[in-house]
Amino acid sequence: MTPFVHLHVHTQYSLLDGAARIDELVARAKALGQDALAITDHGVMYGVIDFYKACKREGIKPILGMEAYVAPRSMRDREGAQDREYAHLVLLAKNDAGYRNLMQLASEAFLHGFYYKPRIDYDLLEAHAEGLVCLSACLAGDIPQALLSGRYDDAKRLGERLHRMFGDDFYIELQDHGLPEQRRILPGLRALARELGVKTVATNDVHYVGREDAEAQDVLLCIQTQRFVDEPNRMRMEADEFFLKSGDEMAAALPDDPDALAATREIADKCSVEIAFGVRRLPRYTAPDGLANETYLRRLCAEGMHKKLGGGDEAAWERLNYELGVIVRMGFVDYYLIVWDFIHFAKTHGIAVGPGRGSGAGSLAAYCMDITDVDPLKYGLLFERFLNPERVSMPDFDVDFCYERRQEVIDYVARKYGEGHVAQIITFGTMAARAVLRDVGRVLRVPYADVDRLAKLVPAALNMTLSQALHLSPELRALHENDPVMQKVIDLSLRLEGLPRHSSTHAGGVVISGVPLTDVVPLQLNDVVVTTQFPMGTLEELGLLKMDFLGLRTLTVIRDALSYIEQGGKPAPDLDTQAFDDPAVYEMIARGDTDGVFQLESAGMRQFLRQLRPSCFEDLIAGISLYRPGPMEQIPRYVRGKHDPSSVVYEHPLLEPILRTTYGCMVYQEQVMEIVRALAGYSYGRSDLVRRAMAKKKHDVMARERESFVHGADGVEGAVRRGVPEDVANRIFDEMMDFASYAFNKSHAAGYAVLAYRTAYLKRHYPVEFMTALINSYMGTSDKVAEYVYSAQRQGIRTLPPDVNRSRARFSVEDGAIRFGLAAVRGVGSAVMEEMVACRERDGAFRSFFDFCERTAGLNKRMLESLICAGCFDSMGAGRAQLLAVYEQALDGAAAARRVREAGQLSLFDLGGGQDMLQGAAMRLPDVPEMRQPLLLAREREATGMYLSGHPLDSYRAALDALSVTVADLQEADGMTGVADNASVQVGGLLTACRQKPTKSGSGLMGYAVLEGVTGSCEAVLFPRTLQQYGELFLDDTPVLVSGRLNIREDRANSLLIERMQPLGDALVRTLYLRLPALTDEQMRRAVTFLQAHPGKSPVVLVDAGKRLQRQAPPSLHFDATDDALREAEELFGRENVKYQ
Template sequence: MFTHLHLHTEYSLLDGACSIKPLMARLKELGMDACAITDHGVMYGVVDFYRACKDAGIHPVIGCEVYVCPDMDEKQSQFREYSHLVLLCENNEGYKNLSRLVSEGFTRGFYYRPRVDYALLKKYSGGLIALSACLSGDLPKLLLDGRDNEAREMAQRYVDIFGPGNFYVELQDHGIPEEKQVLPRLVRLAREMDIPLVVTNDCHYLTAADADAQEVLMCIQTGKTLSDPNRMKMTTRELYVKGEDEMRALFPNFPEAIENTAKIAARCQVDFDFSTTHLPKFPLPEGETDAFAYLRALCEKGLRERYGEDRSDARERMEYELGVISGMGYVDYFLIVWDFIHYARTHGVGVGPGRGSGAGSIVAYCLGITSIDPLKYSLLFERFLNPERVSMPDIDVDFDYERRGEVIDYVRRRYGADHVAQIITFGTMAARAVIRDVGRVMDMSYQQTDQIAKLVPFELGMTLERALSLSSELRRLYEGDEQVRAVIDTAKKLEGMPRNASTHAAGVLITSEPVVNYVPLQTNDDVVTTQFPMGTLEALGLLKMDFLGLRTLNVIMDSIALAIEAGAEPFTSEDIPLDDAGVYKMISEGDTDGVFQLESAGMKQFLTNMKPENFEDIIAAISLYRPGPMESIPRYIEGKHNPASVRYETPLLKPILDVTYGCMVYQEQVMQIVRDLAGYSYGRSDLVRRAMSKKKHDVMAKEKENFIHGLVEDGKVVIPGAVRNGVPEQVAEHIFDEMTAFASYAFNKSHAAAYALVAVQTAWLKLHYPVQFMAALMNSVAGNSDKVGFYIQTCKKRGIRVLPPDVNRSQEKFSVEDGAIRFGFAGVKNLGHGAIAAIVAERQTGGPFKDVFDLCERVAGVAVNKKCIESLIRAGALDGLPGNRAQKLGVYERAIDAAGKRQKTAVRGQLSLFDMDAEIEIAPPPLPNLPEFSRRDLLRMEREVTGVYISGHPLDEFEEALSKLEVNARLLQGLSEEADGGMSWDQRTVSMGGIIAERKLKATKSGTMMAFVQLEDMYGVTEVLVFPKVYDRFSALLVQDAPVLMTGHLSVREEESPKLLMETVRPLGEAAESAMPAAPARRQGNGEKKLYIKAPDARREEVLAILETTPGRIPVILVSAESGRAQRTPQKYWVDEGYDYFQLANLLGEQNVIYK
């Protein structure tokens, strides 16, 4: 029986194309009962492979093709050479040793590749079987080079390392000439030295037909196209998973080598343990011996602080939770989390109020892990930790973005650096992304690739197969265009494969033994990470935590510090009230720029319609503004503003749904309905919720019967059922069906409540300490000039002055100064921390700088060089000193040179007569007589060195006209925050105004010219594509610094900034008067006036949501753009005479909104 022992899955990134699931089907098709995984230098996929094999009834062989060099510590170009070696795990000792080898290949031996050497192989050889590998192995390379004696020595070296019978000479035949040359030499060497032979095929893809797809994969890796003559190519098309007959036909003279494959597979017996939890023990303080007693004491203390002495309901809940935690073995888990959060709080590191389902635990609340009262907001412990479903608890924690690393360092010190690692994550080629990748490689034009990709419906987990079934237009192109078919067919083969590996933004693993005893490790940018992703680690029973960095915590802490500095009584974030009416009024007006979770354009529109009045409304807003639940928004708003419209199918629903005006919004509500109407336990109700959310139809069918009629086991009523509780059968059935439809979209209220708390805290700070809040906010985004620019404009609207940088007043960061915000030195390019510290320190000790000469004399040196001074002048930081910017730029180099010479002279002791007299001051030389730069040039200088305009904006004269446009750079930047990722804006026709900040021309393949333009408005920069025909027509208007109004349609793509595809352009001065569409407001004809709106069916709900905001008496007729069918809308969508039609006109086009 032949077994594949040399195979590269998709985890040989952008090289192997054997996807694990299809591989199982291929092996079954070939009648094979075992297979190995041997990815290049990594073990990313071994657990996925193992589980897939077990599910398919195939015996898994765990291995890796490692890179071997003579000395892994040598990292110079002459030592770059390495060879391949296949290692297979004979047992669990071998698995641990392979993990160590692969780990050290990264953490110690990495030089272009993760390398091991012969000494390390010897150290960790136990339980491993080695194969001599492909043409890149040591033996083939030496033999082909005519170094037969060295080849024998190398073979003996491997036998000595792994032991007799554990090293095999590997034979391959993919039709490559060098393989045919070396094969007889390998056989001769093996037989002379009594080393067993083994046959392999170097599998990189599943079938012969997949060779082209693997070529595309390699082009994606190298950034090449198939038509590139210089691209990396495979020299054979035989690297597929062959059947036994094919392998025997290739090697008719080596039956024993074929049989050896099965014998090796049978020897390889590795088992992974998915049933044991490997929680580290919490190191108890001296004098404490019982972890549970210590946890209880901490909870008792927290209970008194949170609730006082007389809350029996809180004590009862705490006792219940402690019992579950102890019974499930998670006492150490809670102590570990409490400990590092306690460290953070006592060391001034900001900690969030909680996230995820952990906010539903009163134990977490009493320990200070979370800051949300679960009793007050009906948050459920079982949503977090279910006694009826054994799974690891999962508490994710937000920390101050700048100091998160300090907490991770503390954990490393506490448990040992080798017991802590960060976690790998893989970026995969999703449906749209893989079309773009494959289209580029196969020389399809940008426009056509973009068109195909956008026909893939926007839905979580979308596949190309499903897209073809849902999109008739995509199917039409696929069936009618050969190139499109080729791209999609190839993309389907690569879809879902990992594209790259990186460090998870938050995940940290803590283990009881050294991490490498459980999982292989690697380094990403000098950070030690696991080679297994989060889901695999959890399956292996390992403890992972999410340490997230949240910039908003920095904003809150910095705002409070600045407020106290300005004279406020000391307070903390937990002192901020949640019932301030002014906060909710501000939010209701859509004034939420900078407010956590509430600042996207769509969310603002929702909030102005919703008019939130309390904290529960904010929890609901965060939960509703997502795909799926958005459909409930009109019903929620109607119920909120008209309570009489709320209807409950049974009175039992009212206590559960009254907080959300009769709408199901939260997962916890599903659990409460199941419990209160049908009598489920909370634990079992969570199982039902999970089954609904994962669409487990077999489970749901059973639970539907239980929900309606109950469950009786052995004569005992386990679940009473809704009918027993007085709910009519038909009503119970309808409620269950509604829950089922809703559950997959339902939001975790615990998570929403924690984030709503942060939202209200930021809103309160913005309302009561606006200057301090905006300064802190700009500090939090200091590295993003677009956001800083936007918040400067926000300050301007609110009457908050933003002052330019000033060498005599600025601090490192944005600071508050006399009710204004002073631009910080850190926002000026070319000023490093050392230069900033030198300027601030000299100013503190020597007083203000008098002029440019004084500045250069006192700070010029190693830290502050000419580039620093130039940037300060260009930023306007020296505008407060004598002279204009032109004069200072004309003299600063001489001033620095002169200062340098005086410093050197002083060091050598060469003092002049005048220097000896301290009473004599040497007057600085006069400034050159130069006129100041134009205002536009001054602004441009500021922009070049700070990324933003500070003292003004080139578009100030057009501000009023631009304010009438719905679309600007800020809106586009925020599309990714919208509930649908901004995809509803794709292909929308819009107008945008701004100045042309940059224009680059590019020749197309046909020889015509197109332009890439950077359009800059008051809020940032938008990329504009101008295709050849449009460029030919409007090239004269597309000049540097020209103020223009562009019209075109948006291109919104995943993981890319939105672009404008320009269709027309005109000077902004000409357009200013007509920037706001006026046509829809003109009345036409006689008789009853109506508003006619022609809209695509897909935009119907969006149009109705807009109309609903301004009810009136003028009827609205909605016309379908597809069918032409006209329908009079219900009266709640009618408008008043003063209705502003601009939003609809901008959405649909002026010609589609007519009042007559």
Template sequence: IKICSKSWTEGYYFKPRADHELLQKYHKGLIALSACVGGELPQAILNHDMEKARKVIQFYMDTFGKDNYFIELQNHGLPEEAAVRPVLASLAREYGLGLVATNDFHYTRKEDAGSQEIKLCISTGKTLDDPYHFHFANNEFYCKSGAEMEAILGEYPGAIENTKKIADRCHVTLTFGDHKLPSFDVPEGETSTTYLRKLCEKALPERYPHPSGKERERLDYELGVIDHMGFSDYFLIVMDFIHYAKSHGIPIGPGRGSAAGSIVAYLLHITEIDPLRFDLLFERFLNPERVSMPDIDTDLCYRRRGEVIDYLARKYGKDQVAQIITFGTLAARAVIRDVGRVTNMPLRDVDKIAKMVPSGPGVTLKKTLEGSREFKELYESNPQVHSLIDHCLDLEGLSRNSGTHAAGVVICSKPVDDYVPIQLTQDNFIQTQYEKDQVEQLGLLKMDLLGLRNLTVIHDALEMIEKNRGIHLDINSIPTEDEETCRMLCEGDTIGVFQSESSGFTSLLMKLHPDRFEDLIPMVALYRPGPLGSGMAEDFIKRKHGEIPVEYPHPSLEPILKETYGVILYQEQVMQIASVMGGFSLGQADMLRRAMGHKEPEILQKNRDTFLEGALKNGVDEKTANYVFDLMVHFAGYGFNKSHSVCYGWIAWQTAYLKAHFRPEFMAAMMTCYIGDREKVSRYISDTKRAGVEIAAPDVNLSEAYFSVKGNKILFGLDGIQNVGENAVNGIIEARRKGGPFRDISDFLERVDSRGLNSRACESLIRCGALDSLGRNRSQLLAVLPEAMSNAQSVREDRESGQVSLFGDMDSAKTIIYPPLPDIPQNEKIEWERKLLGFYVSGHPLDAYKKQMAQCIPIYKLNSESAKYDGKAVTVGGTVTRVKGTMTKKGAPMGYVTLEDYDGELEAVVFPSVWEKARPVLTEDAAICIRGRVQSNEREVKILADEIIPLSLFHKTVRPPVSAVHLYVDERHENNMVSDALGRILLKYHGNTPVFLHIQRTRQEIRMVPRFFLDFSEEAEEALKGLLGNACVEGRK
């Protein structure tokens, strides 16, 4: 382990290298072989340097001992091997060393040679027809049998025998399950156990002002389990780094995973969720009947995660803290594309084959061959495809590249390389060479520190709220019932809300109609494939709204299932049912929950018998007990960790509350956090503008480095302007801080440090509108810029030479005369904004086509929900940013068009029949509408165009008009929240189509007043259906 680690950390030069000094230091207990023809000894022989060869042998004999150094013989059919073998055998006899027969083993079977060559090409970015691609001389580098080795090296019988003798001498002992926790430094006279209790006792009245026996009993129980299992140090270590983070202003999440079920974690401020209030179970986190390392995962600010890791390295020693490696593998679709590229198969053919493989977790090529008749027929009928897939089957699942685990950090009681081999990351931090599972199996302390952007957003928003409004808001003390927040969520206004941005989640949320924070907790658990696919989510919502009765399998289960309307939603509920009805301890119940997840028949039957026995003792009949056990088994597959649901539901509520009450500050924080993601920021800008919040171009007199808020207006940050560097931004902000707002361009150029403010930066500031507040239009500022810069340079030189002070306050700069020029046209202004800021800020070319765009599906929806739209006919609108013409195989002209709308970008494939008709309108910046079918894979989304027309004509050919819209309202809709939301939707999409309201309870039909008439666009229809349900919205012709 030491040699491997040092070669990666100290000897790395293109490849990890171990030198003689390293071998001398760590030789004990090792056997050394003389290596293949690339090794020191064979190379010396091939170079006819026998003196060096003898020195090499003597070094290894002296280092490892004569009995631990063997001369290696190989025969892969290489002429170099044939040349060195007799010399090696002779030297072995001369020095009395053993021979050993070996074979380089780069692939398992001989027939795998072709796949291994392809894998090398994938790794090096080459193709097989590249004459310089790295490859082996032949196909002999595989795991050969004893008979094969005898056939090629039989003339050296001792060498064959020594192979087994060496193997028999190798003994490695790895200790699994032995926890190697570092000790926490506690005050003198304390142990980790007593100190942990002291801290908890002190915090108890702070968290619970009037602690009852319930809180004290829970605390005593948890501390007893923690002490018995030997994890007091673990809690103190976690508490310490979280305290460090919070005391240094680093945002930490309220909790993550099952740790929120611990009152000890709550008292230590490791979590901010009260486990007693939400009925969370400690045993789901730490089971006293199943010894395993506790797992406290921590969400923290993604920008400052490194600071916490640095703190751990300083506290425990840089050599005792490491990040964890992770390996990217060749997945089913990806391996087809990689092998196709290496073998030069036409891209169109490769794409077609790859798209036949389903996307999603657990998909393999073997399963696809078994489950897809079309895929199997292509495989069996096409020799080229057969060869491609065979290679892919060999390579699928192999590691493609390595990286650093997004969260995992190891803390050891001794240097990390005492336990596992290490290497260095690109930023020179220690990283384990074992993945997280192996690290945990060896008993090392693994912490998951996950950078979560939403925590950064919350932190930045709170700072802006205090600066802009003078309000200091404690985000953990916001009300859990808030009408404005619930109204916003019920309307589907969820862009930017944690875990709620997808249309699927938004739709579910609108059906659920949350009226308090607690309603978001089940949402986190429900919005998963299992509950959605099984109908469990719909059933839950109907029970909540009283559409179907809430029933309990047995009266004793009502206290457990009441909050989820009789549905077993959480893993903790499975545990509680096992305890209350079956008489299990909560520790046993946790193991039962795990067993149900694995669904092993023998274990399930054994647990069923125990459950029935306990239920009978508790007065439950056998039929009911069997029914309940079957329910538990069924729902255990869908059950979610309630502790995690509470934690993430709370973050969702916090972000929703901030957006509902402090939208400008919250959205400015969102834009800053995702500044590198153009599509997301565009989407946030559009959403913010729709809500009536102005977004202004940057302003040197108001803007900060990033997005900021002044009043009810969001200002673009100076740091986001192309060609304006960090030095220039810092100089502008510093000059403004010292001397106040800039009066004119001369004042600006004279006061700002010129080191980062060159003519290109100044021109960019003018063109994007950042100097508009200086009192002149952009044309005038551009015209006088060279003169103003020259004057400012003269003023600075005079100031540095002391001349300015001789004349007191006399203005040494020449007066700038502005020419009477008209301002730059609006369309040119917004194009410069886009070029220099990456986004349209003060306007958008599509603003002139708002009605037409309302009929189109936003591109971000196609990109974010590609699986939903794959193969479906859609209509998109936007401006053309790129047109590329090409030819089909038959020589017909076709092309590719890149389309951009308010929120995203999409490529359209335009085949010859459409290309010929549409070519006249396909010019850059043209506003067009494309109808076609979506084609998506894991890498990209495209639209295959069926029709392309100017956007101005789109309304004439869009969906058939309706003469009236009929909305059907039943009892579940009859509340203020729904009626308010309905009114807002009708006003938002106001038009000329009459709206009729059908009240099912009274059987009334009401014609709405013209103020509530509708422009029945697809977007309006989607909003109404999201609020009322698909069956409750009807457009009549």
């Protein structure tokens, strides 16, 4: 085997270009007997740490590098096409200094050289050449490009410059993938190397692992470039030679260059970088007044103990001193002070801070320092769940801030610790199972409907892979086995699934370092945000302090609601000190009246809350923990235990104090920790290790721990010795094992529950202020604004229309009602409306439409048209049709008047008799009739996203209220909660945007429309036979009752396949009549079981066929009259015994 080391290798982190997974590359190199391997992704270092670790695991020397993009001129030049061209250059780190220079170059390329690509230039390279090996690169390198275009002298000049920079660490790169261009310049490259006195080095431009992966990589390129595979003139690799070859294959490719092959070994021997993991690089906090940091920490905690716990009892002080001892011993004093400092900054600068989320809420020290707002003693939260003295790991506080002001806190931290010491964190979007099928199908030109059907065969479960889906779905498996086209789509998708597709900024992650970040991690720009090039997990391994600074809309809503309360002359409640014990709040939650309430507003959650009927804060914590996939199966048992305490059974009396608050159910991770402590004598630290092992299903560890739990071990007494029967102990251990993988962190749930209670409290006691704040938080998202405006109306809150003399830019509270905000009018924008409000407050109310036009700066015709259609001028007495007839002339006249005024002359309204002229102008409004109501409402909705002065469905409310599903439910269904995919539904609404298109076969017409409800809208589709049957109803603005099936889509809006239609006016509330042989107990049970399986709003009458008696069923047994349910009733009771009329 010819000795060889690959030095030009692209992994999956050459995004949508490299199809070589790091683990597979390293395994292939090892199988080929190659003991070193390089990574040289395009312009980035995303994968170097993963690559380094993978190589070390396999006993292969990692060579860390990058294929840099080099700007044609200065990296700071960005002038059109001339600076869009860039060259490639391979750089490898020889030593630790070279690795630091490589990170500096990768960072500078993004931060100061980005123009389509992250670019360096030769001046920057010269400044950071120490410790680097430089290869002249592939055909896209400057030297190969010069030779290709016959500019040997230019190639020589650049070669001389690089030789001066790098000396014997500069190599001329030779490649031969069978491309004519490569073979044309190989003699020139060899000649140039001889003339310069530098060595050549053989490389293969690796983009995939094996030759068989060439097609998958070609598809990946098409996904990147948005081209089809069969397009003739697209970007492609023109051969299938770009794989990780053996030394013999490389020798065969470059038979005349044995020295170039040997040079790979020479370079590998030169390169040796050691990365230090686990070295803490926390910044140092400086305490005031020369105090030691530990002393300052203890002072802050003591002050908090007196302030928040009234001085604290002996148990509280014992817990606090224990925590402080662990914090000091584990070296996290600075960490606590850093977190306290930026939270203190936020709170003292009016920036709303959350009550704490994650395991940090289990720390009493954090509670005393005002880092968190949840008393861990009161709610049984455990410190070791956050900071385990028996497991050295970085603690992790996740902190929520007002989403409008989060950046101010990040900026403060950057100022305090230095701009180069703080950055946000990168994250990668990957090609998930359904998405990769759609991507591959698209570039192969497979019809969308076929790909959509294929993708939907992948179960909609979290982290579902294609391999799992093939195992779980017989239909998917059959397509893979029997359909050649689908087999190709699936096979290619399996090769590409999981590859990173793009980089973005982590929602909350911020890294803070005690040393310049570029000494440890390369940086980049995502939009205007500086982020790391390594993801969160890697940063933690490198010892960097990672925190989540999360922007939370709910905090902004709470802040604004409190402000509106104060503006209205009422004292704002002190939410920070309130008890969580208001019965009125729990009554509202138990009704499911939770629109806008944090974590409690989904349709499924509201249904759960009605069953649970929470009456205390512990119920809220449990409800938030239970309503998730996995623990949902505990819900019936929990609800039964709450409402029937006699149903609660404990496997052993020692479990009662631990599980009492959750009615005998295991709900929290902390309960697992408490159980192993109470029953077997574990320490808190070891109990957390057991919890972690259970959650990760580490079976070898669990086998050992079962023995320790049941019979004891070193430092563990064991359950049997504590009087627990062996079979009971094993059953309890089994239950913990089953439960631990989906158990919720109670500390996290408690923090969520605080926000849920606070928002519910505001909604219950200050509904107008709360809903105004909630609506304003969604400005710019008209569907959500409309949803919450209608929600406010359902609560009995008046909503006042937009008015140029009463409205502000945002929604506002006015006389116990919500006034529509002008900036919510589509196409208007907040800046112009803010300026308009300032003008009105400065110079007085607008006297007329024409006065408004003249005095409002920045107004254009589209804005003015939208304001008219929204009804913003209705209070001035003119009709909307009149204003629409003259608004263009009015705006032109206003512009002319402003020009006159700016030229130093008086406006019309400054002249004597201006009021008369104003009235004259008003009188000159054309005498045109007002728009008909349907058109007026349609234009109004177009301008605001909702109907304000009425609704086309107002006269059908009784029929709509009788239905169990709304159009909004169809719009929001996601396949996980709410209406299921392919569910049979009956819904009422208004048909709009009706259109017809021929089928692909040309055999008929398909119908397409939008079905609009009182809230929400959903696409609707009719097949030709249905369209032909109901064609007379398929008209714009027709109110209809439709039956059909919901089609839930990932990549576009949901749609409803309509099967039947009727006029909504014919669909007033109908009743289900069930005729039974007799109203015996057995027959009643049968009917009740059926009705309970289909709860809805249609009344039910049970008919005794023998006695000819009728009995009205109670509201709890009202029926959801879907097609499927009616068919089931007919099958169960006989078609002749079921009437729905």
